[in-house]
Amino acid sequence: MKKTIILLAALIILPTALLAKKQMALQLYSIREVIGTPESYAKNHVEVFKKLAAWGYTAVEAASYDQGRGTFYGVSPEQFRADCEAAGLECLSSHATRGLSDEELKNHDFTEALKWWDKAIADHKAAGMSYIVTPGWGVPKTQKEAQTLCDYADAIGRRCAAAGLKYGYHTHSHEYQKVEDTRWIDYMMQHTDPALYFWQMDTYWCVMGQQSPVSYLRKYPGRFRMLHIKDLYELGASGMLGFDAIFNAAPDAGLEYYVVEMEGTDGTIDIMEGVRRCAEYLNKQKFVKKSYRTGK
Numbered sequence: 058m059k060k061t062i063i064l065l066a067a068l069i070i071l072p073t074a075l076l077a078k079k080q081m082a083l084q085l086y087s088i089r090e091v092i093g094t095p096e097s098y099a100k101n102h103v104e105v106f107k108k109l110a111a112w113g114y115t116a117v118e119a120a121s122y123d124q125g126r127g128t129f130y131g132v133s134p135e136q137f138r139a140d141c142e143a144a145g146l147e148c149l150s151s152h153a154t155r156g157l158s159d160e161e162l163k164n165h166d167f168t169e170a171l172k173w174w175d176k177a178i179a180d181h182k183a184a185g186m187s188y189i190v191t192p193g194w195g196v197p198k199t200q201k202e203a204q205t206l207c208d209y210a211d212a213i214g215r216r217c218a219a220a221g222l223k224y225g226y227h228t229h230s231h232e233y234q235k236v237e238d239t240r241w242i243d244y245m246m247q248h249t250d251p252a253l254y255f256w257q258m259d260t261y262w263c264v265m266g267q268q269s270p271v272s273y274l275r276k277y278p279g280r281f282r283m284l285h286i287k288d289l290y291e292l293g294a295s296g297m298l299g300f301d302a303i304f305n306a307a308p309d310a311g312l313e314y315y316v317v318e319m320e321g322t323d324g325t326i327d328i329m330e331g332v333r334r335c336a337e338y339l340n341k342q343k344f345v346k347k348s349y350r351t352g353k
Contacts, residue, residue, distance in 0.1 A: 080348045081339055082149050083109055084285065084318035085130075086120035088328055093121065095131025102130070106144035108329065113336040116147035118190075118316050124153070124173060127180050134184035142185075149314060150188035150283070152227065153177055156195075157209060162202050167209045174213055178220050188283060188314075189217060190225045190257050196234050196241050203236050207248040214253030225255040225283060230266035246277050255311070256280050259318070260298055261287035271302045274310035281310040287318045291326075291334040301344045312349045 085092065092098040092105055098121075109117070119137070121130045129137040129151070141148040155173040160166075181189050191210075197203040210226065217224035232242040239247075246256075258281055263270045274281055284307065289295040307315070317339070322331045339345050 078113060078115065078347075079340060079345060080115045080314060080350065081113065081336065082116035082118050082147075082314060082316040083114050083332060084118045084120060084152070084316050086152070087317070087319040087332055089120070090328060092130065095128075098130035098132070102140055103144075105329075106141065106146055109332070110145045112333050113340050114146065114317075116149035116314070117141055118149055119151040119153075119184075119186075120192075122151050122153040122177070122180070124155070124177050124180070127176065129180075129184060134180045134182075138183075138185040148185045150186055150190055150316070151181055151184070152190050152192040153181070154191035154194075157206070162197075162205055165205045165208070167212060170209065171212060171216065174216055178216055178222060181222060182220050186222065188223045188225060190227050190283070192227050193229050193231075194226075196231050197236055200237050200239070200244065203241065203244050204248060207245055210245070210254050211250050214250065218253060223255060223282060224253065225257045227257045227285065228259055229262040233263075233266035233268050242273075246280060251280060255282040257283040257285055257316070259285040259287055260300075260303055261285075261289065264298060270298070271306045274303070274306040278309050279311040281307070282313045284312060284315045285318045286315050286335075286339070287320070290321070290323050291319065291331045292317070292338040294334075300342070304342070304344045304346070307349065308346075314349060 088105065092101050119129050122128075127134065132140065138148045155170050155177070157167060157170060161170065178189070194206060197206060210224075214224040226245070228242060232245070233240055235241070236244055256277070258270060258273065260270045263273065284303070286292065286300070288298055293300065317332070317335045319328065319331050319335065322328055
């Protein structure tokens with residue numbers, strides 16, 4: 058009984074912000090000018106990661122995987138994970154890929170490419186990540202090429218699944234172009250295995266592709282395990298995106314975690330202030346749930 062009283066008392070005095078902290082990640086490409094090179098990462102990451110955690114971020118998505126060296130931002134996968142966890146951040150995911158050459162595409166041959174992925178998957182596993190995301194491929198010229206890329210995606214997803222990771226694709230605006238008579242994104246959706254391949258919709262680039270994010274979230278329920286939540290600059294400032302509708306549609310779309318990304322600022326603030334404002338915006342919105350992994 059005494060232990061219970063002490064525990065309840067401790068909970069009462071915890072900061073409200075800590076108790077109500079939402080799960081949100083930051084794509085580290087956003088702050089590439091601050092930690093984007095091994096040198097700047099070594100110099101700045103401790104302070105930067107502490108700030109991200111203090112502002113409300115709970116995880117990060119990497120954007121600097123070097124397969125040849127097996128490093129993230131110049132450090133080993135294990136060290137990168139330790140650096141994140143030291144600040145209370147989850148090492149959630151990474152943008153990394155190996156595209157197919159024209160010859161590989163023509164011959165439906167990804168034998169060598171999958172060797173690249175075997176090492177990449179091992180490195181991401183060592184970093185403690187849950188997801189690997191291809192940051193984008195070009196638009197195939199024909200549906201035959203499109204099918205090769207879909208088969209390649211499923212092969213990658215199968216390898217990731219065997220290692221306990223989930224594999225996805227990050228959309229820009231060009232995926233909404235047509236390959237013959239079908240939009241590239243629709244062809245991918247219809248010719249890949251939902252159990253092996255998810256989508257990380259970039260909300261801003263969807264709008265730039267003259268499409269509705271909500272329409273696509275509803276069109277392919279369960280396929281969007283991750284989202285890139287992005288605006289022209291900081292979130293909510295442009296009025297271009299209806300984030301309330303996007304987040305309301307997200308659970309049925311399959312969302313497990315969302316990732317904030319900024320391409321830059323309008324020049325009146327620095328990027329770290331922009332990233333802080335994004336977290337502040339999301340923390341204030343009642344339509345953003347505390348967690349999409351649990352549905353709470």
